[in-house]
Amino acid sequence: MSMPEQLIASDTVNTTCCYCGVGCGVTATVANQQVVSVSGHQQHPANKGRLCVKGSSLHETQQSPDRLLSPMLHGEPVDWDTALGYGADKFRAIIEEHGPDAVAFYLSGQLLTEDYYVANKLMKGFIGTANIDTNSRLCMASAVVAHKRAFGSDAVPGCYEDLEQTDLLILVGSNMAYAHPVIYQRVAKAKEERPELKVVVLDPRRTATCELADVHLPLRPGTDAFFFNGLLNFLAEQNSLDAAFIRDHCTGFDEALAAARAQVPSLNAAAGHCGLDAQELAQVYHWFAGTDKVVTVFSQGVNQSSSGVDKGNALINCHLATGKIGRPGAAPFSITGQPNAMGGREVGGLANQLAAHMGYDNPDDIARVEAFWQAPNMARKEGLKAVDMFRAIEEGKIKAVWIMATNPAVTLPEAGRVRRALEQCELVIVSDCIGNTDTAKLAHLVLPATTWSEKHGTVTNSERCISVQKGFLSAPGEARHDWQIICEFAGKLGYGEHFTYPHQVDIFREHAALSALDNNGQRGFNIGALAAIDRAEYDNLRPIRWPVTTEAPAGTDRLFTDGRFFTPDGRARFVPIQAKAPGLAPAPDQVVMNTGRIRDQWHTMSRTGTAAKLLGHVDEPYIDVHPADIQRFGLTPGDLAILGNGQARYYGRVKEAASQRQGEVFVPMHWNQKYALASCADDLVNALVDPLSGQPEFKHTPVTVKPFTQAWNGFLLSTGDIAPACEYWAKITLAGGYKFRLADGRLPEDWLAWLKALYPAITDWVRVSDSGGQFFRAAGFIDGVLSVVLSTATDKKSAPEMRWLEDQLNTRIDANARFAILAGTPGAGVEDVGAIICSCFQVGEKTIEKAIADGCGSVETLGERIKCGTNCGSCIPELKGFFK
Ligand SMILES: Nc1nc2c(c(=O)[nH]1)N[C@H]1C(S)=C(S)[C@@H](COP(=O)(O)OP(=O)(O)OC[C@H]3O[C@@H](n4cnc5c(=O)[nH]c(N)nc54)[C@H](O)[C@@H]3O)O[C@H]1N2
Ligand SMILES: Nc1nc2c(c(=O)[nH]1)N[C@H]1C(S)=C(S)[C@@H](COP(=O)(O)OP(=O)(O)OC[C@H]3O[C@@H](n4cnc5c(=O)[nH]c(N)nc54)[C@H](O)[C@@H]3O)O[C@H]1N2
Numbered sequence: 001m002s003m004p005e006q007l008i009a010s011d012t013v014n015t016t017c018c019y020c021g022v023g024c025g026v027t028a029t030v031a032n033q034q035v036v037s038v039s040g041h042q043q044h045p046a047n048k049g050r051l052c053v054k055g056s057s058l059h060e061t062q063q064s065p066d067r068l069l070s071p072m073l074h075g076e077p078v079d080w081d082t083a084l085g086y087g088a089d090k091f092r093a094i095i096e097e098h099g100p101d102a103v104a105f106y107l108s109g110q111l112l113t114e115d116y117y118v119a120n121k122l123m124k125g126f127i128g129t130a131n132i133d134t135n136s137r138l139c140m141a142s143a144v145v146a147h148k149r150a151f152g153s154d155a156v157p158g159c160y161e162d163l164e165q166t167d168l169l170i171l172v173g174s175n176m177a178y179a180h181p182v183i184y185q186r187v188a189k190a191k192e193e194r195p196e197l198k199v200v201v202l203d204p205r206r207t208a209t210c211e212l213a214d215v216h217l218p219l220r221p222g223t224d225a226f227f228f229n230g231l232l233n234f235l236a237e238q239n240s241l242d243a244a245f246i247r248d249h250c251t252g253f254d255e256a257l258a259a260a261r262a263q264v265p266s267l268n269a270a271a272g273h274c275g276l277d278a279q280e281l282a283q284v285y286h287w288f289a290g291t292d293k294v295v296t297v298f299s300q301g302v303n304q305s306s307s308g309v310d311k312g313n314a315l316i317n318c319h320l321a322t323g324k325i326g327r328p329g330a331a332p333f334s335i336t337g338q339p340n341a342m343g344g345r346e347v348g349g350l351a352n353q354l355a356a357h358m359g360y361d362n363p364d365d366i367a368r369v370e371a372f373w374q375a376p377n378m379a380r381k382e383g384l385k386a387v388d389m390f391r392a393i394e395e396g397k398i399k400a401v402w403i404m405a406t407n408p409a410v411t412l413p414e415a416g417r418v419r420r421a422l423e424q425c426e427l428v429i430v431s432d433c434i435g436n437t438d439t440a441k442l443a444h445l446v447l448p449a450t451t452w453s454e455k456h457g458t459v460t461n462s463e464r465c466i467s468v469q470k471g472f473l474s475a476p477g478e479a480r481h482d483w484q485i486i487c488e489f490a491g492k493l494g495y496g497e498h499f500t501y502p503h504q505v506d507i508f509r510e511h512a513a514l515s516a517l518d519n520n521g522q523r524g525f526n527i528g529a530l531a532a533i534d535r536a537e538y539d540n541l542r543p544i545r546w547p548v549t550t551e552a553p554a555g556t557d558r559l560f561t562d563g564r565f566f567t568p569d570g571r572a573r574f575v576p577i578q579a580k581a582p583g584l585a586p587a588p589d590q591v592v593m594n595t596g597r598i599r600d601q602w603h604t605m606s607r608t609g610t611a612a613k614l615l616g617h618v619d620e621p622y623i624d625v626h627p628a629d630i631q632r633f634g635l636t637p638g639d640l641a642i643l644g645n646g647q648a649r650y651y652g653r654v655k656e657a658a659s660q661r662q663g664e665v666f667v668p669m670h671w672n673q674k675y676a677l678a679s680c681a682d683d684l685v686n687a688l689v690d691p692l693s694g695q696p697e698f699k700h701t702p703v704t705v706k707p708f709t710q711a712w713n714g715f716l717l718s719t720g721d722i723a724p725a726c727e728y729w730a731k732i733t734l735a736g737g738y739k740f741r742l743a744d745g746r747l748p749e750d751w752l753a754w755l756k757a758l759y760p761a762i763t764d765w766v767r768v769s770d771s772g773g774q775f776f777r778a779a780g781f782i783d784g785v786l787s788v789v790l791s792t793a794t795d796k797k798s799a800p801e802m803r804w805l806e807d808q809l810n811t812r813i814d815a816n817a818r819f820a821i822l823a824g825t826p827g828a829g830v831e832d833v834g835a836i837i838c839s840c841f842q843v844g845e846k847t848i849e850k851a852i853a854d855g856c857g858s859v860e861t862l863g864e865r866i867k868c869g870t871n872c873g874s875c876i877p878e879l880k881g882f883f884k
């Protein structure tokens with residue numbers, strides 16, 4: 001198959017960021033087939049010129065050392081024909097013997113809409129099963145069901161401007177400062193201009209997002225539905241309802257109020273359930289009641305729960321009851337995580353959806369899609385949702401799975417079990433741009449996919465805004481676009497004539513036509529006006545919010561402005577909610593493990609983990625622990641501790657964090673076996689899911705916590721990527737190689753022997769140790785170039801970290817300087833800047849402390865003097881911390 005011709009030869013391109021659901025427009029500068037710099041696209045409605053640190057590092061993560069360049073079958077490179085032929089033969093044989101439900105696709109919100117569309121069509125219409133699910137199950141599934149229950153359609157009512165135009169912004173289970181930084185910056189600016197804009201954060205932890213909050217409510221984990229049931233009751237008691245809106249546009253109010261009142265009859269009851277100060281809670285309830293324009297943003301603190309759907313509806317109930325929806329500055333707002341989580345939902349690429357906002361609950365929908373696709377093997381019932389899908393693989397019911405653009409061996413709950421299930425699966429196919437993810441390592445067949453800057457197609461962000469991610473570089477090696485791979489595979493299964501698309505635009509047009517088919521305003525997703533778009537219009541599509549129809553050709557900023565919803569009677573539904581506690585309560589000797597994101601890493605670090613700059617902020621798996629729990633469990637800040645439950649262990653460095661509630665710890669979700677030996681949070685997370693959405697309870701896992709008793713610790717600098725032989729290691733990418741932090745419960749007999757076993761090819765070593773065996777330091781050279789440094793210390797001492805030394809790695813070191821390395825002292829002219837705080841300008845902690853000592857009295861003056869915080873701004877909360 002020929003590759004589609006690349007877009008341009010010019011030197012700047014407007015495209016879309018490939019990370020989060022904010023969906024920022026990016027202007028990339030290209031030279032010699034490389035992205036040399038990026039900046040925020042000034043005219044893009046999502047970001048208007050801004051970028052966060054991940055977006056502004058896109059060019060630095062472009063060249064991955066782990067890039068997959070050829071199809072690999074059983075670990076050997078093969079050509080595409082062989083690879084897809086093998087996969088298709090196996091699929092066909094399994095389907096013939098066991099039926100179509102014995103195969104599955106597991107997709108991702110990081111695919112483009114066009115990729116998603118053809119995968120969904122192939123599976124549901126041609127292979128004949130709805131066993132096609134996606135990592136959006138882990139992410140947005142609860143919000144999807146809450147939207148459908150309330151609005152009759154999975155539709156986000158508002159747009160980003162609403163977050164700026166509102167008078168009260170409530171962030172529920174959202175760490176926006178880290179997870180949606182550009183929206184956070186927009187809100188920060190709006191608040192600066194209009195200090196009367198109040199911000200409230202509901203989160204058990206005090207996060208960086210709370211820097212912007214007028215009130216932070218550190219509610220007991222999992223109690224959000226109690227909070228909103230209490231609020232609904234309060235609104236009724238205070239006569240703060242919008243009776244006309246309830247009467248004219250909704251149904252089911254009385255039942256919802258009765259349920260809320262029966263469970264949370266008073267403000268004090270609400271405070272009791274949520275473990276909050278009654279006065280603070282009352283303050284927020286009064287604000288909600290008394291403010292006309294309220295936006296409630298909800299994210300994973302709500303969705304990732306065994307009752308996430310109910311939490312979403314409890315919150316939406318309060319907006320419906322007060323008519324705070326469908327108007328500027330007034331909306332419940334589910335913010336999406338991945339760049340194209342929304343696109344996947346539009347396509348219907350989940351096991352319990354059919355296509356284009358049509359579902360399996362309606363036989364007319366099935367018939368309509370069947371006819372439109374001319375589908376010979378239409379799947380007529382829902383398929384298995386993510387967690388159940390991997391259970392079916394474990395049980396041998398699903399015998400072949402194709403995983404695209406996601407890393408379930410790391411990110412599904414009970415991840416160890418997922419890995420074991422894949423190990424015994426008959427056929428595992430993985431499409432990824434990286435060849436050595438934890439999931440790809442378990443695959444029989446690994447297919448090289450194009451990625452950001454190479455692939456070309458559309459994505460939809462949190463506010464229903466469709467933008468183009470442009471392909472402007474040619475694919476490296478043999479890599480192909482996901483949609484092409486799927487279409488060629490379809491051809492090998494004998495369905496080629498239905499999957500012949502000369503260009504992505506042909507897929508997009510078909511998708512747009514399906515969205516409009518017999519729609520008549522009944523289905524939220526409708527982009528019928530784009531069904532005849534030509535290639536040039538598509539390639540240069542201006543960001544546009546759906547619905548896009550003949551009545552609204554320029555798109556739609558807000559839904560429900562006329563008070564009509566997508567239910568059969570046009571009325572929104574109140575849902576009576578019985579708030580529930582999380583699935584598992586901690587035993588007396590346990591704490592609750594909460595998991596989530598850090599500022600500079602993206603999920604399993606496949607891209608962000610390769611940029612030294614993005615590891616400057618946090619470079620090691622850690623555990624945030626309340627000071628009282630540090631005492632209680634005998635932990636020491638800066639030392640390692642182990643979280644455990646029946647199924648696994650998580651090693652992380654203890655951070656003392658007054659921001660935590662007592663009895664709760666927080667760990668980042670990002671680390672995996674590529675970056676640390678045993679620090680994968682999901683190895684511990686239980687596979688409890690919401691019964692309606694199937695979304696797992698990632699935020700609430702009972703675990704034990706105990707100190708790690710180490711016999712020695714240290715670090716290893718290495719030009720090559722290796723797996724050190726010790727109980728704990730975590731890897732950090734440096735400009736010239738890697739740094740491994742090490743710790744072990746047992747001393748090796750001989751350090752040098754331990755080192756030489758790891759590096760048998762190196763013969764040129766220098767070393768130093770003390771007579772008591774308390775410390776050891778050694779350096780290894782290849783042709784005079786520093787290739788390895790090991791520095792260790794025993795007992796409670798720790799091997800001092802030396803940033804300056806990292807810069808010496810992979811450089812030629814003269815004979816005298818060898819001793820500086822062993823002595824651990826920088827030579828003349830080498831400065832140690834400490835841990836990096838500002839990633840954009842690489843400003844370290846020691847530099848900041850020095851500037852403050854020299855008279856910088858505020859974040860602003862620091863910015864003027866040493867530039868920190870003046871680009872993306874996401875380190876500002878931390879910079880403020882230097883002045884507390
Ligand atoms: N830097 C970065 N940004 C990202 C991503 C990334 O990997 N890295 N991923 C993207 C994706 S896919 C997603 S889905 C989004 C997620 O974005 P967010 O949902 O904002 O991020 P999380 O850190 O998962 O969780 C948010 C907060 O929920 C809180 N929480 C835990 N339990 C509860 C509870 O019971 N109630 C309440 N109210 N809060 C609770 C946690 O303490 C946490 O601070 O981020 C997107 N943006
Ligand atoms: N404990 C815990 N676990 C969680 C969460 C949590 O908060 N806590 N959050 C959950 C959520 S919200 C999410 S979204 C998931 C995310 O989890 P995953 O989706 O599993 O994580 P990623 O690292 O984003 O994996 C994406 C993979 O796709 C590859 N890739 C990128 N672009 C392309 C492409 O164009 N084509 C192909 N074929 N491959 C590509 C990348 O190299 C990478 O390997 O994690 C979930 N797991």
Ligand code: SF4
Pocket residue numbers: 017018019020021022023024047050051052053054055056180181182183
């Ligand atoms: S906010 Fe999200 S979309 Fe915007 S630059 Fe950052 S990661 Fe990219």
Ligand SMILES: [Mo]
Pocket residue numbers: 138139140337338
């Ligand atoms: Mo997500």
